[in-house]
Amino acid sequence: MSHIRKVLTVAGSDSSGGAGLQADLKTFEEYGTFGFSAITSIVTMDENNNWHHAVHPIDSELVHQQIKTVLSGGKLDALKTGMLGSIEVIELLSKIIDEHDIANVVIDPVMVCKGENEVVQPENGQAILELLLPRATIVTPNLFEAGQLAGISKVSTIDEMKEAAQKIFKLGAKNIVIKGGKALEDEKAIDLLFDGTDFTMYEAEKLDTNHNHGAGCTFAAAIAAGLAKGMSVKAAVAKAKQFTTAGIQGGFAFNRFVGPVWHGAYNKAEQRVNS
């Protein structure tokens, strides 16, 4: 048997279970990889205040200690980042990626959360752009995040996604996949990959549901696990798309604000008891 592949997520905790490091670890497990986590922040949502998200950052030194604990076990096959909590943590990660020569780095530039109308921690966007994009094997913005990184006011069509992807490539990311998702002005849910030369489109049926809380985290985690297992970027994105679409299809209503994706759907839909 080949050795087990090791993937670390550095991300926030979403106790509601669909997004954040919970999504990442569940996804790593579904891929048959071994998941590690370093918690950067704890997010709580307020049902009585329009599902407002409060981010409680973890001290960067404590994040460092968690990452050191993981790295003491040897080399990682991939690193995935999600909500990063503070600029200090972003700076820390940039150093760790360089010092440990981590091969597959997936940056999910989390700036917005579903069910929440506000931008989460706007101060972190510029630091992600400057310090993490140049170190990314692939960056996975949604339409809003692509606009922010590219400096374009609106990204909602395929042409605008292409323009944004080209601009983000110039910031140093080796690959960019922009998630069209629900908000894309198209009949299909199309994600667009740009590797500096070619554009590749990944299409799925646009599902009429709001059971997509955690879809972005799951998609990026799936790419990280695929890369860790030796897949090419194009193949890893293709499988991540199928994995995430199945997760949205298998999602469920959690409350009146959000419904999480079900990370187990791709592998074991038949085991679902609550349908």
Ligand SMILES: Nc1ncnc2c1ncn2[C@@H]1O[C@H](COP(=O)(O)OP(=O)(O)O)[C@@H](O)[C@H]1O
């Ligand atoms: N309603 C939907 N139907 C089909 N695919 C979707 C839908 N919503 C999101 N997706 C897909 O889920 C993945 C995550 O995208 P998205 O939800 O836009 O990201 P984020 O969670 O970062 O906002 C992408 O592959 C996207 O195309």
Ligand SMILES: Cc1ncc(COP(=O)(O)O)c(C=O)c1O
């Ligand atoms: C800790 C954490 N990370 C990331 C996200 C982003 O989630 P999504 O994958 O739905 O964009 C959220 C949203 O609530 C979150 O709480």
